[in-house]
C-alpha cells in the first residue's frame with residue numbers, strides 16, 4: 390500500500406514507533422540540525438532498544454514559525470529505509486528489478502499469458518496527470534517569500550540557509566523527458582536561491598543542452614562548452630541568454646523523495662522509478678507559471694527558472710564528506726510562484742560527518758543497484774560502500790574471476806558506469822571474501838597485494854565534493870587488485886594456503902569443550 394503523501398508516511402512512522410514529536414521550542418538556525426545530528430548518531434550503545442540512526446523527528450515548535458513543522462531523519466535508519474520502500478529487506482527491491490530484467494521472449498501463448506501480470510504491474514509505474522491536488526491549496530503568485538518557511542542553517546560556517554531535501558524537476562529540451570534530482574539550494578533572498586546541480590548531473594546537462602541549441606554549429610557548441618564548464622569556472626566571453634524552467638517539490642511521499650537521489654540513467658524519469666518503488670502511479674499536476682509538472686501531494690512547490698548566463702557564489706556548506714564543501718559558482722534559481730498545502734510540513738535533512746540519514750539512503754542505492762551493475766559487470770558478486778567512505782571515496786567489490794586482468798577490467802567498468810565514475814578508490818577481491826566484513830577485507834586485501842604491481846591509477850572526472858583533487862571535478866582515481874594473482878598474470882611464486890584447521894582435532898576439542906572452557910575460565 391503506497392504512502393499517499395508525506396502525512397501518510399509520517400502516520401506510518403508513528404504507528405511503527407519510529408517518530409518522535411518535539412514540542413520544545415527549537416530554532417531552524419543551527420538547533421534543528423544539531424539535535425538531528427545527535428539523534429542520527431544514536432546507536433545501540435546509547436540506547437540498546439534502538440537500532441542505529443535514532444528516530445525520525447517532527448519539530449512542532451519552531452522559533453519564528455508558529456504553526457509550521459519540520460520533518461527530519463525520515464530515512465535515518467536501516468529499518469525506516471525499508472519501511473519507506475515498503476519491504477522487509479532491500480534485496481526485495483533488487484529481486485523485483487531482476488524479475489523484470491529476466492523476461493525471456495515468450496515461446497507460445499502460455500508464456501504470453503504468464504507475462505500479463507507483469508505488464509499490468511508495469512502500467513502502475515507511469516505517472517498520471519491530474520487536474521489538481523493538495524499542493525494547490527495555497528497559490529502565491531506574488532508577495533511570496535522563501536523566508537516564510539523554516540529553512541535550516543545546519544552548520545556554523547554554512548553560507549546561509551539551505552533547502553536540503555528538494556526534488557528538483559527539469560525537462561530535457563531534446564527529448565521532453567523530465568528529471569528529478571536532489572540538489573541543495575542556498576537561500577539568497579525571498580525569491581532566489583542557488584542551484585547546486587553538480588556539473589555531471591542531469592539537470593546541469595539540461596542547461597548545457599539549452600546553451601548548445603542557442604549557438605549555430607557544432608564547433609560553436611564545442612567552444613561554448615569549453616568556456617562554460619559550469620561550477621568552478623567563470624565563463625569567458627559573452628554567454629547566450631535565455632532561461633530554463635525549474636520546479637522544486639519539497640515534502641513528498643518517501644518513494645518519490647528517494648527517487649530523486651537514485652543515480653538512474655539520464656533518460657529514465659524518476660517519476661517512473663518512484664512508481665515502480667511504490668507500485669502506484671505518481672500523480673502530477675501542472676505548475677502555475679512554468680511548463681512543468683509536480684507531484685500533486687507535495688507539501689511545498691517552488692516554481693521558477695534559471696538564467697543561462699547567470700552564476701553566483703554558492704556555499705560553503707557542511708557536507709556529507711564531513712568537511713565544508715568550498716564555495717563555487719552555480720546557477721541561480723529565481724522563484725516565480727510558490728504553491729503549498731495549508732500548514733505545510735517542511736521536510737529537510739542534515740548532512741555532515743557520517744553516519745547520518747543519507748548513509749542509509751546510500752546503502753539502499755547500493756543494494757538496489759547491484760543487479761543493474763551486474764548487467765554490465767556480470768562477474769560482480771557483491772558490493773560494499775562503507776559509510777565512512779562517503780560513497781564516492783571507496784567501493785569494495787568481489788568478483789568471480791575467470792581470466793587474467795579481470796579485476797582491472799571491472800575497475801574500468803565501474804569508472805564508466807554512471808555516477809560510479811566518481812569512485813576514488815575501488816578495491817577488487819575474489820568471491821571468497823565477504824565484502825560486507827571489513828575485517829575479512831582488511832586481512833585479505835593487505836596480505837594479497839604487491840602495491841606497485843596491483844595498484845592501478847587513472848584520471849577522470851571526480852566528485853565536485855572532492856577537496857583533494859588537483860582540479861575541481863577532475864583528478865586521479867585508484868583501483869587495488871586484491872584478487873589472487875595467477876601465473877597467467879605473471880605471478881611465478883607459489884601461493885600459500887589459507888589457515889584452516891582440518892576436521893579431526895576440532896571434533897575432539899568440540900567434544901570436550903565444555904570441560905575445557907571451564908578450565909580456561911570462559912565456561
Ligand SMILES: Cc1cc2nc3c(=O)[nH]c(=O)nc-3n(C[C@H](O)[C@H](O)[C@H](O)COP(=O)(O)O)c2cc1C
Pocket residue numbers: 553554568569570571572573574585586587588590591592649650651652653738740747750808
Ligand atoms: C541529502 C542529499 C543531498 C544532495 N545534494 C546534492 C547537491 O547539492 N548537488 C548534487 O549535484 N547532488 C546532490 N546529491 C546527489 C544527487 O541527488 C544524486 O547524484 C542524484 O542521482 C542526482 O540526480 P540526477 O542523476 O537526476 O542528476 C544529494 C544527495 C542527497 C541524498
Ligand SMILES: [Mn+2]
Pocket residue numbers: 568569570591653654655657659
Ligand atoms: Mn536523473
